[in-house]
Amino acid sequence: MRTVWAIALLSLRNAVRSRVVVLLLAVLVLGVIGIPLTVKSDGTLAGYVQILVRYTLGFSMGVLLLATVWAGCAAVASEIQRRQIHLLVTKPVSPAQLWLGKWLGLVILNTVVLAVCASVTYGLLRWNTRAGQLSTADAQKLAGEIMVARARVAPEPFAVEPRVRQRLADLQTRGELPTNMAPEAIYKTLLGVAQLEAHTVAPGGKITWRCELPALGGSAPEFQVRYKLAAAALAPLRLQGRWSVHRERAGQPFELVTEHPAQGQQSLTVPGTALAGEGALLVEYANLNEAGVTLLFDPEAGLAVLVPVGGWLSNFLRALLISDCLLALVAALGVTAGSLFSLPVAAFVVFQLLIMFSTAGMIHSFATREASFAAALPGMVKAPGWVDVVMSWFYRMLEVLIMPMQNDDPLAMVATGEWIAWPVVAWTFVKQILLASGLLLLLAAAALRRRELALPTD
């Protein structure tokens, strides 16, 4: 361990004495102070918190990610290029210790820089919302609705599968199944249609969700229901509906008629009294639109019940820990690429991987939808070609390797007051540090063991 620490401390000394850290900190602190002054918010207090936490700190994270890619790739690659590695690897230092030392140095550096940025952000937030700056109503809203941590409870999914299976069986019996589509693709299409049907509310109709709430420590003064609603009409409309929220048994229902435009995410504040009683929480919505418009709740964005469960600051800390794990994973990618390739090649490879990482979800979702769509077209060949096979393996890799490594944006969650549980932090640590970075360590160590570090071309 002494060897690993020695190499980590050397990396830190290098960063500090080459003034890279000072420059980086200056850019980041200027960004944290400057962005809220230049970006226009929607004028609400929640919007200001969003700008400060999500976008300003998000900017710092972006800059840090880029700096980490560069520093990670340079950590080993530039040592090889400058031949300083000749003195390192002729000492009793294993490739794994070398990798760990370089990586640990970057992790410590990132943690310190992120902590400084987060402290400045939090300081700014507290300074601009200090006593006397806000009206009493805004101060209450800040404490009760914005700077809170609420658990996001998703409702139970609508049980549409049995209906879809039945429909598929009926089609098969009647011999009406399309012959140019694989049965899986037909099932997926029918499932998608059934989900949309389940989230649709006809004029005068009603939809009910059932939520199993976690055990709450104390009685919450109020909680939120967040949803996204669209209308099956082209003309701009204001949507009217009646909400009813109550427990399954012995509940005191809370009822409210709402009216809002048919766009964006909406939020409904429900008093804590609606949580009284036993059983799951039932959330009902009745379509009251007089124009006879059918409404659709977005099946993906869905509806969520947000229950206060903890303090904002500790939630902020957990968001930072998750962000730090991501930086550590990127550092691991960089150090590994730098162990395999020269600096420019390593940086190019890591940037490609990051692009793939950040667009994996979109590519995967697009590809799966397109596949079913394309297969449904008349005249399409069912037998896959080699391009299809390669692409199918690529998507499988996205599914198995890259997508499980992703998290919801923790800064966006903390900015909207969404609770980040400790198990989420722990799972992020396990998958991004222990599993992914550990795998990269093994890869880099094997490569360094095989690699000749004094070739005339290095």
Place this chain on the structure above:
Amino acid sequence: MPVVEARAVTKVFRDFWRRPKVRAVDGISFEVRRGEVFGLLGPNGSGKSTTLKMILGLLHPTRGQLAVLGRSPREVRAKARVGYLPEESYLYPYLTPDETLDFYGRLFDLNARERKQRTAQLLEMLGLQHARRRTVGEFSKGMARRIGLAQALINDPDLVVLDEPTSGLDPLGCRQVKDLILTLAKRGKTILVSSHQLADVEDVCDRVAILYSGRIQAMGSVQSLLEDTHQCRVTFPDLPAAQMQPLLAAFRTALGTEPGIEHPRRDLEQFFLDVVEKARRAGGESSGAAATQGVADYLKAPASPESALQNLLPQPAAPAATPPPSAPVDNAAALREADEKLKQLLKPGSGA
């Protein structure tokens, strides 16, 4: 067991497409025995540095076998007993000498007290105490070289690999390095030197191998390789012509040819050292490395009796796959000398 053992080692550098490009080392075989100073000589591109880098595990042989201290050069355990001074300064320019030596000491798992002691002793030995707060990046080539040498010795290694050890050093530094090599060798350390400075190699090496085009062209003890057994030199004080004439006449008669006569010259290195020493005594100051004569205490400490005895006993000749031309070695004389040394060693109160 030899400290370094090479058996038909070949190194071929390949291009990006894995096609052979250069055969840098071509089937060389040699052994470096415990306690000897072994020199690798050769012109540029002869394969000296490639051989050293394979011994250090920085390059891998294409063919053949290489063992360092009985292990593969790539094994971490073998590296714990090796010190390496590369040809160029590959030090971190942002570290001070103290930090540099502390860093490399940590890599050998030395504790803080040991690192501090050794750092102080090495800096004193190399005359760099006054520069310990400056960063290595500000150093002259000679001063950086001295720090390079210090890091090679921080672990008190059994095998010291020195690539062009006197390159970039002034004559004072060269003399100091050569003295250090001899001191280390006396302690039973094995020194492997690669150099262009033939005079330096001649001064310190017990045996040398001369490489050309990746092959060993000659190998043996310096004495056996350089001795000209067809000529003889007789040295006596300068005599007046009257006394010299009969002597020359006697030589002429005995040899049947004119003998060569010349006044012996001091070598330039010794002359330079004398001049600098006089200037230093007169009070001159230098911003570079200070002149020192000592050796770090931990490097002077008596070696283990086992290694001292092994050092004294004659080693079997290295069986080579393709034996290079070598001068005969007088084994009886070597045994007599070893016997004398052994007696000295076993006297009560004597050190190794």
